[in-house]
Amino acid sequence: xxxSIKHIFFSLFVLQAVLLISCDKPEGPPPPPVPGxxxxxxxxxxxxxxxxxxxxxxxxxLSVNAIPANAGNxxxxxxxxxxxxxxxxTNGLVTAIKVGSADITATSYDNNSVKAMARLTVLKNYDxxxxxxxxxxxxxxxxxxxxxxxxxxxxxxxxxxxxAFAIVLSGEDVYIxxxxxxxxxxxxxxxxxxxxxxxxxxxxVTHNSFTKAIAVDGNKVYLAGYxxxxxxxxxxxxGRSRAFYWLDDAGTATQTPLYNxxxxxxAGGIALKGNDVFVAGGQANDNFYRWSTVWKNNVxxxxxxxxxxxxxxxxxxAWHGDDLFITGFGGxxxxxxxxxxxxxxxxxxxxxxxxxxxxxxxxxCMAFSGDVIYVxxxxxxEAGKYVAKYWKISGNTVSSRTLSDGVKSSLxxxxxxxxxxxxxxxxxxxxxxxxxxxxxxxYEGFSTPASLDLSDFYLPNGYYGYGICIR
Numbered sequence: 001x002x003x004s005i006k007h008i009f010f011s012l013f014v015l016q017a018v019l020l021i022s023c024d025k026p027e028g029p030p031p032p033p034v035p036g037x038x039x040x041x042x043x044x045x046x047x048x049x050x051x052x053x054x055x056x057x058x059x060x061x062l063s064v065n066a067i068p069a070n071a072g073n074x075x076x077x078x079x080x081x082x083x084x085x086x087x088x089x090t091n092g093l094v095t096a097i098k099v100g101s102a103d104i105t106a107t108s109y110d111n112n113s114v115k116a117m118a119r120l121t122v123l124k125n126y127d128x129x130x131x132x133x134x135x136x137x138x139x140x141x142x143x144x145x146x147x148x149x150x151x152x153x154x155x156x157x158x159x160x161x162x163x164a165f166a167i168v169l170s171g172e173d174v175y176i177x178x179x180x181x182x183x184x185x186x187x188x189x190x191x192x193x194x195x196x197x198x199x200x201x202x203x204x205v206t207h208n209s210f211t212k213a214i215a216v217d218g219n220k221v222y223l224a225g226y227x228x229x230x231x232x233x234x235x236x237x238x239g240r241s242r243a244f245y246w247l248d249d250a251g252t253a254t255q256t257p258l259y260n261x262x263x264x265x266x267a268g269g270i271a272l273k274g275n276d277v278f279v280a281g282g283q284a285n286d287n288f289y290r291w292s293t294v295w296k297n298n299v300x301x302x303x304x305x306x307x308x309x310x311x312x313x314x315x316x317x318a319w320h321g322d323d324l325f326i327t328g329f330g331g332x333x334x335x336x337x338x339x340x341x342x343x344x345x346x347x348x349x350x351x352x353x354x355x356x357x358x359x360x361x362x363x364x365c366m367a368f369s370g371d372v373i374y375v376x377x378x379x380x381x382e383a384g385k386y387v388a389k390y391w392k393i394s395g396n397t398v399s400s401r402t403l404s405d406g407v408k409s410s411l412x413x414x415x416x417x418x419x420x421x422x423x424x425x426x427x428x429x430x431x432x433x434x435x436x437x438x439x440x441x442x443y444e445g446f447s448t449p450a451s452l453d454l455s456d457f458y459l460p461n462g463y464y465g466y467g468i469c470i471r
Contacts, residue, residue: 001411002009002461003314004026005176007322010384010434011333013249014042014093015026016211016453017170017230019462020401022113025465028347033318035446039072039073039113040068040069040071041072041073041110042066042067042068042071042073042074042110042111042114043068043111043114044056044066044067044114044116045064045065045066045067045076045108045114045115045116046064046065046067047063047064047065047104047106047108047116047118048063048064048065048194048203049061049062049450050117050118050119050122051118051119051120051121051446051447051448051450052118052119052120052123052363052450053063053120053122053123053429053441053443053450053451053452054086054094054101054120054121054122054452055094055096055125055441055452055454055457056096056097056098056122056125056402057096057120057446058095058096058452058457059093059094059095059096059124060093060094060096060120061091061092061093062078062088062092062094062104062106063092064092064106064116065074066108071110071111071159073108073109073110074110074293075108075109075110076092076105076106076107076108076109077090077109078090078091078092078103078104078105078106078109079104079105079107080102080103080104081102081103081104081105082101082142083097083451084098084100085097085098085099085101085102085120085122086102086122086242086267087118088104089117090394091255091420091444092104092106094120095122096122097122097286098122099122099123099124100121100122100123101119101120101121101151102122103118103119103120104116104117104118104119104120106116112250113135114198114396120444121374121443121445121446122403122409123421123441123443125386126418126421126423126470126471127147127323127470127471128146128147128148128149128423128439128458128469128470129145129146129147129164129169129174129219129435129468129469129470129471130145130146130147130167130384130425130439130458130459130465130467130468131143131145131146131164131165131166131167131178131249131465131466131467131468132144132146132162132164132174132425132462132463132464132466132467132470133162133163133462133463133464134151134437134438134458134462134464135461135462135463136152136153136160136462137153138287138377139153139159139160140154140260141162141463142154142156142159142160142161142162142424143160143161143162143163143164143176143178143179143193144155144164144462145164145167145174145176145178145195145457146428146458146462147151148154148458149320149457149458149459149460150328151455151460151461151462152195154176154178154195155180155195155196155197155198155208156180156190156194156197156200157179157180157181157183157185157190157195157197157203158180158181158182158184158185159180159181159185159243160180161178161179161180161190161192161197162178162179162180162181162187162467163187163466164176164177164178164192164467165177165178165210165211165212165213165467166178166211166212166213166214166414166466166467167214167414167467167469168214168215168216168329168469169469169471170216171282172466173194173216174192174193174194174469175191175192175193175195175214175372175399176182176191176192176467177190177191177211177212177214177225177467178190178191178192178211178306179201179208179209179211179224179273180197180199180206181209182203182204182205185205186205186206186207186208186209187202187208187209187210188202188203188209189201189209189211189223189244189269191214191223191248192213193221193458198221198248199213199391200223200248200253201246205227206433207225207227207228207229207462208227208228209224209225209226209227209228209244210225210227210228210307211223211224211225211246212226212267212268212269212315213223213225213267213270213316214251214267214268214270215270215271215272217272217278219249219250220247220248220249220271221247221248222247222265222270222277223245223246223270224243224244224245224246224269224270224279225243225244225245225246225267225270225283226242226243226244226265226266226267226281227241227242227244227407228240228241228355228397229241229242229343231433237371238312240264240289241264241265241266242257242258242259242265243258243259243265243267243279243281243295243428244256244257244258245258245267245270245277245279247277249466256277256297256298256299257281257299258281258295258298258302259277260297260299261262262285263283263284263285264283264284264285265281265282265283265293266281266282266313267281267291267295268280268281268282268313268314268315268316268328269281269314269315269316269317269318269326270317271315271317271318271324272319273324277296277297278294278295278296279283279294279317279449280292280293280294280312280314280315280316280326281293281295281310281313281314282292282313282328283302287309289308289309289311289444290311290313290403291304291305291306291307291308291310291312291330292304292305292306292312292313292314292325292328292330292344293314293325294314294317294326303348303403304348305326305328305344305347305348305351306330306348310330310331310332310349311325311330311331311332311339312326312328312329312330312331312427313326313328313329313330314326314327314344315328315329315363315364315365316328316365316366316370317362318361318366320368320373323345323346324345324346325343325344325345325366325373326343326344327341327343327344327363327364327365327366328341328342328344328363328376329341329342329361329362329377330342330361337360338357338358338359338360338361339352339354339360339361339362340354340355340357340361341344341353341354341362341363341375341377341379341389341391342363343363343366343373343391343393344353352393354375354391354393354395354398354400355379355400357382359379359380360379360380360461361377361378361379361380362378362411363375363376363377363391364375364376364377364412364413365377365412365413365414365415366415367410367415367416367417367422368417368434369417369418369419369420369422371394371395372392372393373392373393373394374390374392374393374415374422375391375393375415375425376388376389376390376391376413376414376415376424377389377390377391377404377412378409378410378412378426378450379400381406383406384405385406385408385410386401386409386410386411386429387403387404387406388400388402388404388410388411388412388423388424388428388438389401389403390412390415390422390425390442392444401442401449401451403424403440403442403451403453404428404438408428408429408431409428409429410423410426410427410429410432411426411427412425412426412429413425413426413427413442413464413465413466413467414426414465414467414468414471415468416469418470420443420444421441421442421443421444421470422441422442422444423440423441423445423470424439424440424441424442424457424468425437425438425439425465425466425467425468425470426438426439427463427465429462435460435463435464436455436463437455437459437463437464438453438465439453439454439455439457439458439459439464439465439468440452440453440454440455441454
């Protein structure tokens with residue numbers, strides 16, 4: 001009996017020692033294939049994309065590729081380095097939880113020493129203010145304002161507002177520039193302060209006027225735009241446009257014409273510097289061409305920013321420090337040729353081309369992050385589709401980022417920047433002619449910038465997107 005017990009204890013001791021030795025054995029490289037093993041084993045993994053961004057609550061489906069492609073067991077397990085930042089399920093679906101960064105790792109079942117990692121950055125939410133033209137419960141085509149994806153129609157004169165082209169924030173107030181209709185359905189210059197309309201144009205007009213830009217200085221609200229007079233026309237056209245800027249000074253409205261007897265002009269941007277008003281646009285003097293123009297205070301103080309034998313136009317203008325920046329496009333010698341987007345610093349002697357001119361491209365908006373300038377617009381692809389993109393200008397170095405896939409025509413109309421975050425608004429046009437407002441968010445904090453299409457997040461149900469601000 002005693003001998004049997006001793007044998008039992010000895011056996012347990014040996015078993016425990018074996019288990020301890022097995023547990024303490026360090027993990028090393030996989031054992032060499034046993035003789036006769038013909039399986040193809042995984043030697044490497046790649047994850048697409050290697051870097052990506054999300055907002056809290058949003059998801060992203062990662063994909064993993066095994067190398068070699070004919071490996072027998074391609075199955076992987078997924079893991080997040082911080083489940084408080086983001087989680088990942090067994091299929092590689094990532095869910096963002098809160099702001100921060102996490103590494104999402106895929107590990108091969110075939111060989112657990114083979115791994116791949118993707119870097120996720122969960123971005124903070126901003127308050128996003130956007131404007132455009134869309135539909136409401138009452139009207140199919142009217143001025144629309146979105147705040148964080150919640151849509152509101154903008155009230156107007158005879159009907160609701162018809163267009164909303166630009167938006168700025170001043171303190172706690174939200175200002176929107178656009179137009180409303182009079183009782184005869186002509187568009188009248190209008191701005192909205194916190195949703196309330198201020199009609200600053202003549203309500204009895206018999207032509208359309210559009211306000212394209214807005215700037216605010218205390219109680220003074222400035223707007224720039226133009227009217228279209230189809231009864232006035234040189235021989236080559238169907239009407240003449242006339243640029244203005246309007247000022248509402250604590251309820252007293254005035255307008256300043258930016259044209260003369262022989263000119264047809266448009267205005268697309270406005271900027272303030274001290275007591276001076278700068279307006280960017282284009283001008284033609286009853287001939288076939290239009291050139292880029294900036295006015296200072298009135299029509300008498302005007303500067304030409306391009307050649308006068310082609311088609312040029314400037315759309316955005318802003319002071320940055322002591323320098324005046326203007327962006328636009330042009331260069332065509334005739335209709336139907338390729339335009340080139342440009343960034344102008346102060347005058348015609350400092351012009352940076354944003355493309356090489358081999359494809360038609362145009363620029364509509366710009367914003368600053370430190371000394372870096374971002375310009376939004378489009379460039380046509382080989383299929384003739386507009387591809388939404390933005391250009392980054394750092395010193396004299398220009399780089400570009402594509403936002404859309406080029407299957408449907410898309411373009412950028414508005415831009416706002418905070419640090420490495422770029423918010424862009426525009427439109428997408430289907431082959432059937434259906435238009436949808438679009439919103440993108442790009443993040444420059446990676447080696448290769450990442451972007452998200454956030455149209456449904458910030459712009460559910462819309463036809464056009466024109467202006468954007470963030471807070």
